[in-house]
Amino acid sequence: MKKWFGFCVVMAALSIALVACSGDDASSGESDGEATPSGEQILKIGNDQEPAGLDPHTVPAHSSVRIYEKVYESLLTLDENMELQPELAKEWDQPDDKTYTFTLREGVTFHNGNEMTAEDVKYSFERIMAEETASIAKSYFDKVESIEVVSPTKVKFTLSETYAPFLSYVASTNAAIVDQEVVEENGDLMQTAVGTGPFKFEEWEADNHVKLTKFEDYYQDDIPKLDGITYLTMKDESARLAAIRTGEVHMTTLASQSIPLAEKNEDLTVKDYQSTEYSYVGFNVNKEPFNDKKVRQAISLAVDRQEVSDIVWKGDAVPSGPIPESMGKWSIDVTEEEMYQQDMDRAKELLAEAGYEDGFDTEITTASTYPDMVDTAQLLQEQLEAIGINAEIRQLEWGEYIDTWTNGSHEMLVGRNSSGNDPDRSIGFFFSTDGSANVWGFSDERVDQLAEKGRTTIDTEKRREIYNEAQERLVDLSPNLFLVSPKKYFVLQNNVANYTPTANEPENFDETIIE
Amino acid sequence: MGFMKEIINRLKQDKVGLVGVIGVALVIFIGFIGPFLSPHDPTEMYKSHTLEGPSAAHWFGTDEFGRDIFSRVIEGAKVSLYVGLISVGIGATLGFVFGLVSGFFQGWVDHLIMRIMDILFAFPDILLALTIVAVLGPNLRNTMIAIGIVFTPVFTRTVRAAVISVKEMEFITSAAAIGVKTHKVILRHVSPNILAPFIVQITLALSGAILTEAALSFLGLGIQPPDPSWGSMLNASRQYMEIAPWIAIFPALFIIVTIFCFNLLGDSLRDLLDPKLKS
């Protein structure tokens, strides 16, 4: 009996101590976003997802991109108007349609002290293009025939044919310049990151945090202002909301549903930006009845996109075509398109013409991981009932969802796409007959021609016309139902200054400070 | 059957148990009759009335799609009970058969069955259910199968232990001695004697099943929308807990009351059926 008693006393004492600690924390633990005691400016971000590896050449997950994009840099970058700007290359020119030369910025060093030279550029692109890397950017550079180091600061790319998206892809974060030495030391770049960017990678503790610190020798003076960034993994929305409210983190992302709550809070500021994403419904155009254009058009006419925006995104989403609004000059105004004018009678007529006057039964596949997709599916199910289409929702866990997407073993599939850097992605990559993300079985000669023409036309204005036509054609043929492009939000403490999110660089902390 | 009558008689004297019985009966009643009483279609969206608080038109308010929460909670009773009954039915049946076979024959059959149960048992419940659902695909049927499999080892062990203890009893050995066939012995004598712990286990497992389904919903692998189960409703409500608390409160209340009553009933049955506690 004594054993038990002694044990209980010890545990009781422990628990009292616990409760006591937690009690006084309520007053003292509140950092209220102030700088750490040492005066260091560490920005704490509540991160909604855990990064899935840090290799900029192979990992497409947004949770990883947001971290490695601060560590690595590419030759070029895009500004908020989708115009090319110098980054590691201070200038570039194009002696002929198939040749590009880049002149590198001098005196740029990697975080390990190695100098960044033309050799590194050549190595990085060769790494991307090498099959065993399995880089997601490999297809961007399929047309590259040779890379030549002209001098330590000059590098020349020769393409096998004219390829208009080339420079936009060079500006992609996935075309980051890496250090050969680091790759060879580590075998890969999944666990470490050594780039030339304003922040150095310090540590990554899985499911806990990623720490970045200021790179003192960054080639731009006075950048960054912060001493470091700590990404704290907080997968649960309610945890992020509570953490930002209590000042435990400086900023975080929140879903539209929580935004009114953050707006009400006087200590918080909400910043939004139009995302480069759009939600869509993909049809398997090989399967009946979706092989009939009229059925797809009927569905497009029956869907109320405004309602999707209102209910799923609390009104903060705009109707989108194949190229979302945030792509600036490349996107068309879809609100005028015939297929976007909700018209139940016309929808029913089209269904009848296709031979489905009584509607049909189908299935909407969606991913359980994203509440917005599940909500969109439920709303569509309800909207389609009005024209006699009875859809059942099939909610899949992410891994299986991606599999279904890849195999095209769905009928209707709700998803969200990101438009990337170049309109070629939205058109060629997703909808040309041999596009690697064309999982819909969609094939249209005209779209193929336009995609090809878009790739080989350098003149921006002409390219724009080509993509306008392609978008209109896609909206009309509706292999996908392009729904809406949502806004995204950052919620920050009022003392976080000099930070403005934009569509293509939502997290630029170069100038950000904590006041 | 005299056995049931005795239980009912004894339950009448136990007030706590009675509360449990009434509660369980009420929930079952709502589950079966409720859908005929509900004022709205549980999946109908009143889109101009989203996130409205309780009112005369919508007694429990509406959710983000403007669906009537009262009707959904009622429909949810059906779904949640269905999940509970079927999955526990699967687990109990499998457990009963395995336990009976294992306990009665012992030897290598017993070893084999019990090692398989050990393997299942060593898996954390929620992870086991999660992986099974992930393999089979998330829908109502597979959720029930997964929960059923999760519960099988517990039932097997309960039944096996009871069978072994009953087997040692004199009347069984003597029945065998006078030449009664084995399967007859099992059916005639063993089964009724192991019913007590078995029934207790069932009432407890029922509440476990409802909670497991809720947990699966949280992990995104529960019942498919738009069909409501209390668990999936509660999970979907988390985003709105502050703006529209009624979305969370009502399904939560129903889960709590139901599980509470199942547990009360289970507790009382345990007390009543335990021969050692007979006063």
Place this chain on the structure above:
Amino acid sequence: MIAYTIRRLLMLIPVLFGISVFIFLIMKLIPGDVVSTMLGTEATEESRQQLTEQFGLDQPFYQQYFSWISGVLVGDFGVSLRTGKPILPDILSRFSLTLELTLLSAFLSWLIAIPLGIIAAVKRNTGTDFGVRVISLLGVSVPNFALATLLLLVLSLTFSYYPPAGYVSLLEDPLKNLQMMVLPAIVLGTAMAGAVMRMTRSTVLEVLRQDFIRTIRAKGASERVVIFNHALKNAMIPILTIIGMQIGVLLGGTVIIEQIFSLPGLGQMVLTAINQRDFPVVQGAVLFIAFVFVLINLLVDLLYSYLDPRITYK
């Protein structure tokens, strides 16, 4: 006793082997693979093939199993396909968190449940008994995630309190660590308290009815002595059973709470790995959890005989 322990340990081998096969098969059966989840919509036929080969997923599956299990047998759990990180060190560091959380919440539940169970048993069928049972059952009846969400919401709104963000281990910073663990432990502990309370109540009741207690009472011992020195001591064994089971359940059952409170525990590891189809991680972690679970059960069994000399093992 020693012979028994050894025999029990040997019996673990087929079970653990079975678990390894079972989890391996399940991971093969889950639709979707690590390559798809990794590349998502960026996949091209080439990159997909390349990775499949790199990960050895194109080999026959018995070969995959053997290369995995032969590594495990010598303590090499392999590396995560997704991140290239060695798996075993990760399992161990996460295990320390999950174990701490498990023990804390188990302890909290005993703190609530054992005294309540005794009270309920002593005052059987009175208002107190009923009240105690209602309270402890309430804890069991609320889904964990709802209670956790509510707790976070209420604390942040009313007291502007949120546990310190960014997990640190007990060794690094005990105070901060414990602050992080209190809330999750409370949520898990309340859920567990019901079962322990129930077991305590019924075993104490049972013991109180036994002859020897009557004898002690007849000898004029005070009720306090009867309950604490005799009844509770004898009731400890069944209570221990449930505690052993409870720890086992908690080990894998903390996954939801870990997610809500942003704790990098074992549950999170398995969940993320399942979602990403990072099968060596799932296999390794599940095998590890199962191993700990069977060990705990063995330990509980052995403790029995230590606490109760009447039990002997053949």
